[in-house]
Amino acid sequence: MVRSVRILFYGVVQGVGFRPAVYRAAVKRGLEGxxxxxxxxxxxxxxxxxxxVEEFLSALNHEIGPLVRIERIxxxxxxxxxxxxxIMPSEGKEEDTAYPPDIAVCEKCLExxxxxxxxxxxxxxxxxxxCxxxxxxxxxLPYDRERTAMRDFRLCRACREEYTDPLNRRFHAQTISCWNDGPEVYLMDGEGRRIETSDPIREFSRRMEAGEVGIMKGWGGMHLTALPEVSGRIRELYSRPxxxxxxxxxxxEEAERWGEINEHARRMLLSPQRPIVxxxxKEGERVHLAEKVAPG
Structure with a gap:
């Protein structure tokens, strides 16, 4: 007997690949909707x-990604x-709902x-x-590209093909981009003047190694950076003694060189969110972390 059901999922279910997972699970079982x-x-x-329908509901927890957190159905x-x-266009206005967290780059994207x-x-x-x-x-919210910082970057043909392919891990991924259609990386000096270079990231690294203090602006914020040896300048700028x-x-492995990493800290450092922990x-002759990084 054919039946129709309407299911509402609450929790962290937007921006975490939930719609593509639902699409694949439904199509796999011959369901319409x-x-x-x-x-x-x-x-x-x-x-x-x-x-x-019952098989869809019982199997969904095993087919959604690790970032989804369903709190109520x-x-x-x-x-x-x-x-x-x-996959229908989004509807409704933003209400009291959970925003998904930033996630570290996954292994497949790194490869x-x-x-x-x-x-x-x-x-x-x-x-x-x-990720x-x-x-x-x-x-x-609702989570769609036009309501993100990527709204002004239109997908190129190759990215569009990924976005519309149900078997691709970028299927309906709202913030994807590439060299052809995404944000540009550039370098500026302390006066706000653009520095002409063919490789801004490598040039930034070279200046850091030379002892300069820099600011990296990423997706949603800025990071003041310097080598440990000149971290005292960051303390002066931050007024953080x-x-x-x-x-x-x-x-x-490198984290374990500098700090005492217990099992809880290890799980946090390796979690998808990669938080600061x-x-x-560590103390000892082989530990050469500059004193001003963590006094005392």
Whole structure:
């Protein structure tokens, strides 16, 4: 017997790849209907056999991404007169709903970033449905590109093909871009004048290694940066005489060189959010972290 149900999902369900996951799960089971971002939730209408609908609901938790956090589900009678399963344009106004957090670059995006044959080779703003900026670029919900900091960057043909391919991990990923259609990386001096260079990131690194203090502006904020040896200048600029400064490291192994990393800290450092974690500084002759980074 064919039935239609309307399901409302509440929680962190926008900006985390939930709609693409719902689409694939529904199509896989031959269900018709739609999925749509609303102001405070995601609405799903399913039309199909009772067994297929129940299978969809029981299997969804295993098919959604790790960033989704469903807090509440409401199941009601639904109605769908169309054909197939589609992702509908968002509706509704922003209400009391959870914004998704920023997520560190995933392994697949990193592999592409360092693959010389990939069109995103060394592209610093790469992301997909599983990673990238969310909280810092979202201006309002429902979550769509036109309500993010990427609204002025129109997708190129290649990005558009990824965006519309249900089997691609960038399917309906709202903030994707590449060298052809995304933000430009550039370098400026202390007076705000643009520095002409073919590789702004490499030139920035060279100046950091020479002992200068710099500011990196990313997706949603700025970071004052310097080598540990000249971190005293950052303390002067911040008027922060004692509070520990954040130390950027390449990986968990390098973090263990400087700090005492217990299991809780390790889980936090390796979590998708990659937060700043406060740990005890290591002591000893082999530890050469500048004193001004973390006095005392």
């Amino acid at each position: 739609y999925v749509m971002n609303c102001g405070s939730h995601v609405e799903v209408v399913l039309k199909g056999g009772k067994r297929e 409401e199941v009601k009678e639904g109605n769908f007169e169309g054909e197939g399963f589609i 592409e970033m360092f693959d010389r044959e990939n069109r995103r080779y060394l592209y610093p703003f790469t992301n997909c449905t599983n 990238g900026a969310r909280f810092t670029v979202i201006e309002a 004692f509070k520990p400064l954040a130390v950027m490291v390449r990986d968990i 406060l740990v005890k500084k």
